[in-house]
Amino acid sequence: MPILCIVLVLNSVGLALKIKDGDENIAGNTAWITITFTLIMYSLVSVMIS
Numbered sequence: 001m002p003i004l005c006i007v008l009v010l011n012s013v014g015l016a017l018k019i020k021d022g023d024e025n026i027a028g029n030t031a032w033i034t035i036t037f038t039l040i041m042y043s044l045v046s047v048m049i050s
Contacts, residue, residue, distance in 0.1 A: 001043060008036040 015029040 001040065004036045004040050004043075008033060008040065011036070 011029045011032040015026055015033065018026050018029065
């Protein structure tokens, strides 16, 4: 879980910098943010249910 959070934060910062610089290539960062956020939420929900 901590590794997922680190990946999420680093990709969020990278995405923000790319948007600020006007870089058009943000698909990779967006995909990683989506994947890590989904895994974090899935982990939290699965712990709360069980």
